[in-house]
Structures are given as C-alpha cells and as structure tokens.
Amino acid sequence: MGLESSPDPMPEENFFIRSDQYSFIKQGVPALSISEGFKTVDPALHGRKISITWETTRYHTPQDDMNQPLNFTAARKCTQVILAVGYEVANSPGRPAWNPSDMFGQRFAHH
Numbered sequence: 001m002g003l004e005s006s007p008d009p010m011p012e013e014n015f016f017i018r019s020d021q022y023s024f025i026k027q028g029v030p031a032l033s034i035s036e037g038f039k040t041v042d043p044a045l046h047g048r049k050i051s052i053t054w055e056t057t058r059y060h061t062p063q064d065d066m067n068q069p070l071n072f073t074a075a076r077k078c079t080q081v082i083l084a085v086g087y088e089v090a091n092s093p094g095r096p097a098w099n100p101s102d103m104f105g106q107r108f109a110h111h
Contacts, residue, residue: 001081009038009048028108030096034082036074 008015016022021031038047058064089096098105 001077001084003077003081004039006037006039025104025108030098030104032085034078034085036078 015035016033019033021033024031038051040047040050058068098109100106100109
C-alpha cells in the first residue's frame, strides 16, 4: 500500500494503553492500534505539530466535527490497512496469540 511502519512517535503518551482496544487486551485478547503517525507526504507539513495542535484545540470539543479540515485520502489508506490486517487475521488457520516474551503477553495471555 506504499505505507511505512514506525515505532510509536510519542511513547510517553501511552496511547496504546489509553486506546479502546485496551479493554480487549486486559481480557487476554491480542489487539493492536493503527494510526497515521506523523510523517507527511508533503515535507513542508509538520505532522507532529499538526497532530498536537488538533489534539489540544479540537479533540473532544464541539469543533471535533465534520466541518474541520479532514484528509479523506489518508483516512482511506489507514482504513484499508486496518481492513487488510483484520482480513489476514480472520483467514489465518490459528487464533491470534501473544508473543510469549512480549510485556502484554506475559501479563495478559491466558495460559
């Protein structure tokens, strides 16, 4: 799909632990959180600054609506990645499982 994966750009924010998926994790269900990250197609744009500004000025406010500037092309790509991952998991012969050495696997896997 022409996308790159990258490590969590803001690990200090604990986004994964604060995500909706974390309820599944606490029940032993492997889950992941896919987001757009900070890298932009246009190098003149600063993804980190855009994201932080959005989070501090619009997220969970009345301005967090369909009237804000939205990049539907990026949203479509992110949604396609999520669909592809779900499709692969659904069509795999085995159930998803934690990596035994993973912090979440050690803590939440049902043995």
